[in-house]
Amino acid sequence: xxxxxxMGVEINGKHSYRDFGLYISSRSVGFPNRKFITAxxxxxxxYYDFSCLCGGPYYGSRTLEYTFDLxxxxxxALESLKNQVYAWAAGAAESKIxxxxxxxxxxxxxxxxAVYTPDDDLPECGGEIxxxxxCQPYRxxxxxxxxxx
Numbered sequence: 746x747x748x749x750x751x752m753g754v755e756i757n758g759k760h761s762y763r764d765f766g767l768y769i770s771s772r773s774v775g776f777p778n779r780k781f782i783t784a785x786x787x788x789x790x791x792y793y794d795f796s797c798l799c800g801g802p803y804y805g806s807r808t809l810e811y812t813f814d815l816x817x818x819x820x821x822a823l824e825s826l827k828n829q830v831y832a833w834a835a836g837a838a839e840s841k842i843x844x845x846x847x848x849x850x851x852x853x854x855x856x857x858x859a860v861y862t863p864d865d866d867l868p869e870c871g872g873e874i875x876x877x878x879x880c881q882p883y884r885x886x887x888x889x890x891x892x893x894x
Contacts, residue, residue: 752845754811756837765830767813770873772846777804777882777894804882804894809842809852815861816871823870831859834876842878849887854880 753761753769761767780803782795796802815830817823834856842852858877864870883892 754845755843756833757840759833761811761813761830765826765833767815767830769811770814771810771812772844773808773810774844774847775808775810777807779803780805806854806879807852807882808857809844809854809878809880810875812873812875814871815874818870820869823872827861827874830874834859834878837878842880847884850884850893851887852878852880852884854878 751762753763753767755761759765761769780796782798782801782803783792784795785792813830815823815826817826837854837856839853839855842854844850844852855878856876857879858875860875861872862875863872883894885892
């Protein structure tokens, strides 16, 4: 079992803690958005809901959000670390995303947003980087690659 402080995210063979020394300060794994397929008919009150026909319901994407603490001993080292982390995360293009907090499953997704916020007290040596990934609606079981919600 991975110690709590070493838990992280693995994308394209690189791990947030083991390869970059990043600590997760927050994580959010959203549920997929449910798709509604409706139609209205002229002179009718309400609508027809086709969402559950043909084996539905259907789902849109889900969002994974991670915030990592960045720490460095010099401004140049911090800038280098920010660039390395961004390049690693930006390499996620319909990639497998493994979250140590959910060890039996993985997600498939792409980086959609990255925001760096400098630390209030020591902006030259640290801050946080927030990464958001848009993923397929189903997570996949590592053991048999079966899709589950």
